[in-house]
Amino acid sequence: MRPSRVLCASLICGVAAAFLGCVTALSACAKHRPARLPLASIYARNTARLEVTTIVVTDEQRADRARHIYTAIAALGERLEKEREHTAAQVVHLTSQPALDLDQVEAAIGRVKRDQKAAFVRYVELQMELRKALTPREFKQLGRFQ
Numbered sequence: 616m617r618p619s620r621v622l623c624a625s626l627i628c629g630v631a632a633a634f635l636g637c638v639t640a641l642s643a644c645a646k647h648r649p650a651r652l653p654l655a656s657i658y659a660r661n662t663a664r665l666e667v668t669t670i671v672v673t674d675e676q677r678a679d680r681a682r683h684i685y686t687a688i689a690a691l692g693e694r695l696e697k698e699r700e701h702t703a704a705q706v707v708h709l710t711s712q713p714a715l716d717l718d719q720v721e722a723a724i725g726r727v728k729r730d731q732k733a734a735f736v737r738y739v740e741l742q743m744e745l746r747k748a749l750t751p752r753e754f755k756q757l758g759r760f761q
Contacts, residue, residue, distance in 0.1 A: 661685045667757070668682050669682075671756045671757050672757075677753075684741050684744055684745045684748065687741055691734055691737055691741070692734075695730060698730050702726060706720055709723065
């Protein structure tokens with residue numbers, strides 16, 4: 616048995632408002648993101664490692680490759696954050712319409728889940744590239760910077 620349309624609409628509006636509030640709070644402190652968010656902690660770790668790569672990695676070519684990978688990881692996080700903000704705005708718009716279309720709302724939320732999964736897969740690929748580009752000692756040393 617499906618819940619009533621009003622109940623679904625109010626639930627979706629509440630979730631969308633909470634999501635939008637979180638995104639707004641995250642945007643407000645752009646450089647000082649809360650560490651408890653996985654995206655923020657990935658961004659902070661890679662930014663810290665990017666800054667010390669030339670100190671830890673002595674070979675210039677491998678240091679450049681590592682910096683490129685760390686930059687790609689940071690860009691991946693930024694892109695995912697922008698996609699989340701766009702989807703949150705879209706869900707808020709869809710739920711504020713007089714004729715609520717649950718299929719469109721579910722599709723928008725489904726895109727966020729799909730994007731998160733794709734971002735995670737790409738993150739793992741980049742980490743594997745990084746492991747290949749660095750020696751085990753360099754990888755371990757860079758792993759200490761958080």
